[in-house]
Amino acid sequence: MALIGAALLRDLRLVARRKTEVLAVLVFFLVVTSLFPLAVGPESTTLSRIGPGVIWVAALLSTLLGLGRLFSADYADGTLEQMSLAPSPLITMILGKITAHWIVCGLPLVVLSPLVGLQYGLPDEALAVTALTLLMGTPILSALGAIGAALTLGVRGGGALIGLMVLPLYSPVLIFGSGAVSAVISAVPIAGHLYLMAAMLIVTLVLGPLACVYAIRIALE
Amino acid sequence: MESIEQRRWMRFASPAEFYPLAGRLVPVFIAVAIITAVIGIGVGFFVAPTDATQGEAYRIIYLHVPVSWMSMFIYLVMGFWAAIGLIMQTRLSFMMVHALAPTGAWMAFLSLWTGAFWGKPTWGTWWVWDARLTSELILLFLYLAIIALSAAIEDKRRSDRACALLTLVGVVNIPIIYFSVIWWNTLHQGASISFSKAPTMATTMLWGIVLMTVGFWAYTVAISLLRCRVEILERETESDWIRPHLRQRAP
Numbered sequence: 001m002a003l004i005g006a007a008l009l010r011d012l013r014l015v016a017r018r019k020t021e022v023l024a025v026l027v028f029f030l031v032v033t034s035l036f037p038l039a040v041g042p043e044s045t046t047l048s049r050i051g052p053g054v055i056w057v058a059a060l061l062s063t064l065l066g067l068g069r070l071f072s073a074d075y076a077d078g079t080l081e082q083m084s085l086a087p088s089p090l091i092t093m094i095l096g097k098i099t100a101h102w103i104v105c106g107l108p109l110v111v112l113s114p115l116v117g118l119q120y121g122l123p124d125e126a127l128a129v130t131a132l133t134l135l136m137g138t139p140i141l142s143a144l145g146a147i148g149a150a151l152t153l154g155v156r157g158g159g160a161l162i163g164l165m166v167l168p169l170y171s172p173v174l175i176f177g178s179g180a181v182s183a184v185i186s187a188v189p190i191a192g193h194l195y196l197m198a199a200m201l202i203v204t205l206v207l208g209p210l211a212c213v214y215a216i217r218i219a220l221e
Numbered sequence: 222m223e224s225i226e227q228r229r230w231m232r233f234a235s236p237a238e239f240y241p242l243a244g245r246l247v248p249v250f251i252a253v254a255i256i257t258a259v260i261g262i263g264v265g266f267f268v269a270p271t272d273a274t275q276g277e278a279y280r281i282i283y284l285h286v287p288v289s290w291m292s293m294f295i296y297l298v299m300g301f302w303a304a305i306g307l308i309m310q311t312r313l314s315f316m317m318v319h320a321l322a323p324t325g326a327w328m329a330f331l332s333l334w335t336g337a338f339w340g341k342p343t344w345g346t347w348w349v350w351d352a353r354l355t356s357e358l359i360l361l362f363l364y365l366a367i368i369a370l371s372a373a374i375e376d377k378r379r380s381d382r383a384c385a386l387l388t389l390v391g392v393v394n395i396p397i398i399y400f401s402v403i404w405w406n407t408l409h410q411g412a413s414i415s416f417s418k419a420p421t422m423a424t425t426m427l428w429g430i431v432l433m434t435v436g437f438w439a440y441t442v443a444i445s446l447l448r449c450r451v452e453i454l455e456r457e458t459e460s461d462w463i464r465p466h467l468r469q470r471a472p
Contacts (some may be wrong), residue, residue: 019324051281112391147390151370151383151386151387152373155373155374156373156466157373158373161366161369161370161373164362164365164369165366165369165387167362167364168359168362168366168398169390169391169394169398171359171398171401171402172397172398172401175401175402175404175405176401179404179405196401199410200242200397207393211386211389211390214386215383215386218379218382218383218386219379221378221379
């Protein structure tokens, strides 16, 4: 636990030294969500119907942006190799790094989502559900994405490749995340969505980091 | 006794043993593929009756259903070889994953393509966001991701294992994707086309599909064994055992 914390703090400190990278992710999220009204028109009925989906797709793309950075710097300067040789299990470091990625690229989206939801004219309870599903969904995105990031370490053109690998795997999260928001707008019970998201969250948090460690070992060989 | 039997099979995990075996098997499977496909098309187009509701348009079923089955089956086979490769560290298993992926992608693409041709006359549209179509599309994306990853990593050993891991992650995810897409589809009430095959399918229709499936299966085996042989040739040019095979062909 202490090791996870140490890795987490180290990554957060690194991010704090280069604030623009984090801010770029957040601004990207806002820009993408602002583009859709320009494309489909300002009618409030259309916007409130596509709002949940747009917010979720933008969240998927924004977390994707941070993934390239997740291990690459540590891989390039050899830190990752030292971590894998350290007596403490590599998975603690990985868990710390994934958590850091979530705090930097996932959590801010949860906080910002009600603001974007307001712009799309979502009702109040939908705003709360958007934030809640993002809170449950973004850790899944970070943990699944970390596998893609580890597999493409040091690969040329890795950025687009991560998207190609990870986005199809994200589709269940997208379905249930935006589905829950759409359901609450049409006054349908959402408990089923939330339970399924919770199940996916648990499974991904247990298996994802294991696969990620394996992928990093493959990359380091 | 059992251990000897086992060892006899394990022998073929070595590329040197596998290469000539695959060379002997390829013509057999090509012959099976051609014979069953010719008979299957014959049955499908000339023997099987016209469908009562869909007319002649249904006959694309003899391509569509076999390629759809193969696209899913090939992914399972890739998952099997990926697991074997990661557990037993056999190079040949990774080469099989590598060899199967393009055929799998091709089958998934054909499934969508023939499905569109079938959908136009029967549903009146090229594409609906139906659960099966959507999950087939995602399957195609997964195949493309594996192919792209294997092409992007230059170090063969790393590329092999990375692709195997990605394949396994996909195997875990496919059921989740499949069921979530089904649920998404019923929730949205999008296309309310509930297409079910004729409950009492004529025996000749069934035979046509079975024969075509065997044909596509044999084609897949033949083409992936061929691709595997090419892969072995590319990777093992330095080894001694391969020289006689190379000289054989040289004029």
